[in-house]
Amino acid sequence: MAAGLAFESRAFIDDAFVDAASGDTFESRNPATGEILAQVASCDEPDAERAVAVAREAFAGGEWSRLAPGKRKRILLRLADLMEAHKHELALIDTLDMGKPISSSLGDMAGAIGCIRYQAECIDKLYGEVAPTGEESLALVLREPLGVVAAIVPWNFPLMMTAWKIAPALAAGNSVILKPSEKSPLSALRLAALAREAGLPRGTFQVLPGFGHTAGKALALSMEVDCLAFTGSTQVGKQLMQYAGQSNLKRVYLECGGKSPNIVFADCKDLDQVASHAAAAIFHNQGEVCIAGSRLLVENAIREEFVERVLKAAEGMQPGDPLDPDSFMGAIVDETQHRRILDYIRQGVEEGARLRSGGQPLDGPGLFILPTVFDGVTPSMTIGREEIFGPVLSVFGFDTEEEAIFMANDTPYGLAAGLWSQDIDRIMRVTRRLQSGQVFVNNWAGGDQTMPFGGVKQSGNGRDKSHHSLEEYSELKSVWMALQTE
Incomplete structure (x- = not known):
């Protein structure tokens, strides 16, 4: 069935599709037939370092991070519209890549598109705070983007889990690096092309295909990644928390295993x-x-x-x-x-x-x-x-x-x-x-989309979906202003 189909299999770094620095690749197979779909770029530490540097530069430049929320909203809604226009293609990619039924993949696309639209609509409707003070002061509570967010997503719902992570992170104004699972990387790479078409600025959204112990580990240990969002096993989640402690105490939000x-x-x-x-x-x-x-x-x-x-x-x-x-x-x-x-x-x-x-x-x-x-x-x-x-x-x-x-x-x-x-x-x-x-x-x-999704105990600590997820990808800044009084 995949014969004649062309899949983008290179990493998306600095607004371009590129091979891994090492030239290494890994196979993406259709589990229903055993057919090889593509040889995918296998990113490692040098690729992660480059992507992080580009993301940091983009964030500091402010083309996205300081863009008015309403303008970020319009670009994300354009991305959702492009996903809608290509939903059958995206669903087919996920079905071929990880074996799920096409009806389920189409349902995932509806969920992913709905998530992007929801978070886009949220971002220009969240207000800061004015704290209660006397006349001699003005106290503001501002909400600002964190910086560089690395999202490591699983293979079972490739694009839907991706949307749950990247939509609030991007809406909040962060630069995002996505590490899709090596078992289902192809739809994420197609999404990168759509994000570029939608108008996301250079370095704001990048995709690093590769393995957890290579690309994922490099992102988790990076001193320039401010937040790590992960969905996967409890064992890996614990390892990522250790990496955060060994590096820069980056925030780590986890959605891990279950036995419901x-x-x-x-x-x-x-x-x-x-x-x-x-x-x-x-x-x-x-x-x-x-x-x-x-x-x-x-x-x-x-x-x-x-x-x-x-x-x-x-x-x-x-x-x-x-x-x-x-x-x-x-x-x-x-x-x-x-x-x-x-x-x-x-x-x-x-x-x-x-x-x-x-x-x-x-x-x-x-x-x-x-x-x-x-x-x-x-x-x-x-x-x-x-x-x-x-x-x-x-x-x-x-x-x-x-x-x-x-x-x-x-x-x-x-x-x-x-x-x-x-x-x-x-x-x-x-x-x-x-x-x-x-x-x-x-x-x-x-x-x-209005309901938070996440667990307790060893199922993790983060929350996807709803406006609460925006809290994970933003920082509170307290501003206390002294005023002259008569």
């Missing part, structure tokens, strides 16, 4: 609908979702019946050709992740969980895994504790509300949680006690 509980109480209505949502919560995007509802906690009074309904729902969520609009699941991103998921499935069987469906790769070419459901999972089992990042559902049973809350919170993660009930008192009690950055009640993954 989805709690179903016996009093919920329409079990078929709830079961369908519970299945989609883990099998959407092949389970390669940070907030995937991978731990399904079901009240024992309905557990057997409910699991059967989940299994039935999963039958309609089988993997298929990612380019088929009717495919619910696509391919696993690469061989490493494919092998990792199958290893977890094997562990689940060995540790005594009951395999109810799936558990196998799909026959034929490509990296596909059937939707997998384990019942009888206990908190001590590996599949019940560790983030798998694949289409593997672990079902737990509980008898009391207190037990459900304890099991839900018995994890180092706290990114998302869900609960299904018709009892409003229970909903409020449980919602307040769940240790999670976001709680979905009688839905899974609901929300829009």
Whole structure:
């Protein structure tokens, strides 16, 4: 399918597409077919140093950082319009690059475009403050851009996660360097061309494809990067915080791993609908979702019946050709992740969980895994504790509300949680006690650009989306003016 398509595969530095300084490249493959899509520039420390220097110069020059918010807004809205005009192309790139269904990629494009527009519209509507003083003083609280922001984004939602980082950072007036995942770099490079066309000034937005231990590490250790925004694993997030401490104490905002509980109480209505949502919560995007509802906690009074309904729902969520609009699941991103998921499935069987469906790769070419459901999972089992990042559902049973809350919170993660009930008192009690950055009640993954997205505990500390994200990419400056009085 990629035959005849041309992908930009060079880094975007200083308003131009260039090869890595070393000349090194890495392969970008279509996981559904194994086809090589492009040889992508593999950036390293010299490329990062150059990009940071250009970004710092651009910020100091003020063409973007000191541009009036309303004018920044117009350019970002122009970028959103260009993304809208090219949304099918961008969606196709992500589907070919990381294997997600085309319908999902198109949904991601809507989310990415909506994020750019939302943050653009926010920036000229946020006011500073005048602090209360006596007549002898005037005290102002100003909000200013930080400087150079490095954004390191994951491969599972390539452009949507990119938008969540770069939109508020750019809207606030920063210079941004984007390091896309080496597993899905191509749409970010296409976005760079659109950003240039939209009128973003030289050095304001740059893209460094490469690996985390090379380009990512160089950005994290740079003394001239003021802020690091990251979405990815908890392990890497911890390493980035260490790099910040070893360098210039740059701000680090993290959205890391998850092992999200989805709690179903016996009093919920329409079990078929709830079961369908519970299945989609883990099998959407092949389970390669940070907030995937991978731990399904079901009240024992309905557990057997409910699991059967989940299994039935999963039958309609089988993997298929990612380019088929009717495919619910696509391919696993690469061989490493494919092998990792199958290893977890094997562990689940060995540790005594009951395999109810799936558990196998799909026959034929490509990296596909059937939707997998384990019942009888206990908190001590590996599949019940560790983030798998694949289409593997672990079902737990509980008898009391207190037990459900304890099991839900018995994890180092706290990114998302869900609960299904018709009892409003229970909903409020449980919602307040769940240790999670976001709680979905009688839905899974609901929300829009007005709602902050992020976690607690080892799921991170940052917030994407909403006007709150602008706070992460700006600095408060206090100005105290002494006034002459009669």
